[in-house]
Amino acid sequence: MFEQPANKTELSELGEFGLIRHLTSGIILKNKESKVGVGDDAAVLNFENKDVLISTDMLLEGVHFDLTYTPLKHLGYKAVVVNLSDICAMNGIPKQVTVGIACSNRFPVEALEQLYEGMMLACSNYGVDLVGGDTTSSKAGLIISISVTGSCEPGQAALRSSAKKGDLIVVSGDLGGAYMGLQLLEREKAVFLDSPGAQPDLEGFDYILERQLKPEARLDVIDFLRENDIRPGAMIDISDGLSSELLHISKASGLGCKLYEDKIPIDQSTYDLAREFGLDPTVCALSGGEDYELLFTVSQNDYDKLKNSVLLTIIGHMTDESEGCVMIDKSGGVHDLKAQGWKSF
C-alpha cells in the first residue's frame, strides 16, 4: 500500500560496519549525560548520581508490525517512542537509546535510511541521543531491538507497586484510538489484497491512524507533574489496554480498584468508528492497547493540582484488595476487570 524507496543500494555494498557508519554518521550528542556514542564497544554515559532507568523492547515484523501499511519512517519513530514511553512510565526523563536492527537482503540501504530517519526524528523531538547502533542480517524479516536509558531523582521512580488505598486513578489523553487505527488498516489491507487496484479509503481518519502509526510518549505529562509538584504513586504506560495495566498496578500494590466507565476518555472519532465496526468503544479502551498513555495514581490531596488539567482525566480510585478490581458501568452495574490485552503467545 505504501511505496518502497525508489533507489536501491544493496546492503552488501556497504557491509556491516560501513552500514552502521553510514546510518549514524550525522549524529551529534546533545545531552550532557551522553559522553561517547556510537562506534565503540559500548556507549559511555554519566548521570551524576541520579537514578538510572533502563528498559528494552523487541519489535518483530509479522508480530508487532505489518510493513504492508506501516511506512518505515513511521515504524522507526514508533519503535523509539514506545521505549521512551517506558521511561516516562517510571516518572523519568529519557536520555539515550541504543538500536539493534536485523534485516534480510531484501531491504535496500534506502529502506534502513527511512527507518533511521524516523528514529532520529523521535530522538530529536524528545531530546534523546542515539548512542549505540548495531545491524545484522536476518533470515526472517525485520527485527528492531531498542534499549532506552533515562534518569530521575534518586528514589523518585514511580513503580507499579506504589499505589495506596484511596489514591485517585488518573489517565492521560484518550484511549482506544490506536486499536481502532489498527482495525481500519487491517480492513483496508483486506480490501487491497482482495482487489489490488483499490486505493485505501483512509480519508478523515487522520487522528485514529496517527494514534496507531505515530504514537507519542507523554513526556509532557511528566513535565506537568513535576511543574505542579505532583508525585505519582504507581505509574504504568498503556501498551496492553487500560484493563490489563490497571490489574498490573492493583496486583503489584496489593490493592483493588474501582473504575467508572463514564469517566474513561474516548475521542469522538474513536467512538464513532468503533460503532461503525460494531465494537463497544469501552471494550476498545479497556483491551485495545498501544495507546501509550500514562496511567497512574495520586493521593487525593493532589486533586486540586490536577483537576483542571486538559492532559488528565480522573477515572476511579484504588480500593482494598478484598473489593476486587471492578468497573462500574454507565447503568451502575459492576463488572470484574479482565486482562484481555494483546497476548503475543
Next chain:
Amino acid sequence: MFEQPANKTELSELGEFGLIRHLTSGIILKNKESKVGVGDDAAVLNFENKDVLISTDMLLEGVHFDLTYTPLKHLGYKAVVVNLSDICAMNGIPKQVTVGIACSNRFPVEALEQLYEGMMLACSNYGVDLVGGDTTSSKAGLIISISVTGSCEPGQAALRSSAKKGDLIVVSGDLGGAYMGLQLLEREKAVFLDSPGAQPDLEGFDYILERQLKPEARLDVIDFLRENDIRPGAMIDISDGLSSELLHISKASGLGCKLYEDKIPIDQSTYDLAREFGLDPTVCALSGGEDYELLFTVSQNDYDKLKNSVLLTIIGHMTDESEGCVMIDKSGGVHDLKAQGWKSF
C-alpha cells in the same frame, strides 16, 4: 545432536506475563547499583557518579547460532558473556543485563528454562544482575537480544581511539580456538545429516569446543590491569578476528600498527586441528573471531608491569599512520592486514 528437554509445557499455558514471571522468579539482586529489577516498566539503577557503560547485541538462530549443536544452556551462557565482554573491552565492570527473547511455539517452557539457566549461570559467575526480561513470539526461530550496563571511574573508559604511537599491542589468552571449534561442529553436523545414526566424534576436543560453545569474558584481565595500575590506551574485544579488531583500533586512533606473526598466541590443540583441516593457524587467529579475548595497547613504560603475566602476550606495537597496518611473518615478510572477519551481510 543434543537432546531436547523431556517435559514439554506449551508457552501458551503460561502466557507472556506468566512466562517472564516464571523464568525470573528466583532472581535476587546482588549489586548495590541495582535498585529495582524485573517487573516494572524499567529497571532502576544507581552508579554513584561513575561513568555508565551500555551496549546491546542481538543473536539470531540461523545467523549467529545453530541449535543443531548448541545446547540451550550454553547458548544462554554465551549470549550473556559476549555482552559482558563488551563492557570489559571498555575497561569497565559489568553490572546488569536485560534480556529480550523472541521464540515460536515450537519451544516448550522447559527450553526457555534451560536458556535462562545458562544466562543466570553467567550472571552468577560474573557478579551481574539480570534486571529486565521480556519475551515475545517469533515466526522465525529464536532471537535473543541482550543489553548490558556496567561502570568505570569517570574518564577511565578505554576507547578504540586512545592508542598512541609506540604503544605496545597486547592480547589476552590465545586465538583461533573458537573458530576451529565451529569448524569441528560444522563437520560433525554434516556427518550427522549424512547418516543420522552416527555419533559425533568430539572426543579430546574439549578445549576447542568450549572456546566456541562456552567462551568467557576476560574480567580477570580487567582486574589484573587495575591491580597492577596499568591504564590501557585503546581496547577492544576480539569478536571478528584479530586483524579486523586491530584495524578498528588503528583507524580510530589515526595510527598504523606492526604485528609479529610469531608472537600471536595460538593453543597447540588449535594449531593441530587447523593443520588437520588444511587451514593456516595464523589465518584462523587473524580472521576467525569469536574468541572474546581482549586486545589493547599500553604505554611502553608499562612493559615491566605486564611482561611476566601469564594472562597476556605482547604481539606488536602501534606505528605512524604512514607505515600502514602490517604483519611481519615468520620469515620477515611484510603483509598488509585485511579485515576478513565474519561479515553478517
